[in-house]
Amino acid sequence: MNLYQEACQMKEEIIANRKHFHKNPELGLDLPETAAYVEQKLIEMGYEPQRIGACGITATVGTPGGKCFLIRGDMDALPVAEQTDLDYASKNGRMHACGHDCHTANLLGAAKLLKAHENELNGLVKLMFQPAEETMEGSKMMIEGGILQNPKVDAAMGIHVFTNLPQPAGTVIFAGEKSKFAAVDWFTISITGKGCHGAQPNVGVDPLNVMCHIHLALQAINARELDPSDNLVLTIGQMHGGSTSNVLPGEAMMSGTIRTMKNETRAMVKARMEQIVSTVASAFQAEAHVEFGAGCPVLFQDPQVYSEAKKYVKNLDGVSISDFDELGQCMQNMGSEDFACVANEVPSVFLLVAAGQPQQGYCYPQHHPKAMFHEDALPVSAAVYAHVAMEWLKNNR
Secondary structure, three states: OOOOHHHHHHHHHHHHHHHHHHHHHOOOOOHHHHHHHHHHHHHHHHOOOEOOOOOOEEEEEEOOOEEEEEEEOOEEEEEEOOOOOOOOOOOOOOOOOOOHHHHHHHHHHHHHHHOHHHOOOOOOEEEHHHHHHOOOOEEEEEEHHOOOOOOOOOEEEEEEOOOOOOOOOOOOOOOOOOEEEEEEEEEEEEEEEEEOOOOOOOHHOOOOHHHHHHHHHHHHHHHOOOOOOOOOEEEEEEEEHHHHHHHHEEEEEEEEEEEEEOOOHHHHHHHHHHHHHHHHHHHOOOEEEEEEEEOOOOOOOOOHHHHHHHHHHHHHOOEEEEEOOOOOOOEOOOOOOOHHHOOOOOOOEEEEEEEHHHOOOOOOOOOOOOOOOOOHHHHHHHHHHHHHHHHHHOOOH
């Protein structure tokens, strides 16, 4: 019996765990109930889990002294009010609309498989149950807390389920050796002018006027400063200032995100934003500065680990794959994933698993209040986590 068949035998257990997480979603770094549930399940399996930060959890399985392969699952939800009719739908105004409930349940499934085969492991597998992926804070927090050390991690893998895809549920997607998820940075621009009566704009400094000019000037980075073959999305998501119609406010703010496909471009854009914001404001006798919040670098595949993982999954009986390399295609996704923080530190692979076709009713994308995920994706992901980890350790002693 292979690991996929074993995972199928425990499918109902994986589903039950997933439903528990789905019904009780928590946000960001504050996942007390989720973390406690994961911790208890690991203890029941015979693990000795450790906390990193308040709610990050790690544990190891296998034989010390060899190499170490990390597998990661994220646990946080979104501040989205669920609109599905599932009998386990969330009622607390939050929702696992990105599939992290699946990821957490899948990694618990993999943990059980690995524990059952512990004496066959040629090294250690490190489990990474991560909070705050949606806010791009969790992976960085756990890295700073030592997740990649003691024992040192030699390679890593993440898996993400995706709904509303053409491939049948449970298909493992290798999106191309050069596939990427974009880097992302949140930013806030604060503008300080001088408030005055709307009838006497000459005695004040209008921060709303400054804000408009900054907005337009920032778009020139993409239009006139970036190589046309490069990728940048600079989005202003909110602009605020003033509270009435006949007064110029003293302050205004705008915020948004930048997404780039090269870490070098990311650094250049951030530097140019700081220059443009301050100089445009100065030209209008105002002051302004940009503050960058949470973010993550570009997520890219390590060619060697990617190639090995593909070979291992192809040999996992019962599991189907969609190979973009064979089709001469490569996914470049402007969405972001903070597993990138791990992938920029150690050789890594990031796989996708199809979790529902539109014609089956899985027609809403990630982050939508009606998004749903097919349960056939669960045992596949659990088996792939465990199988790739075991095979990589066997072949990289």
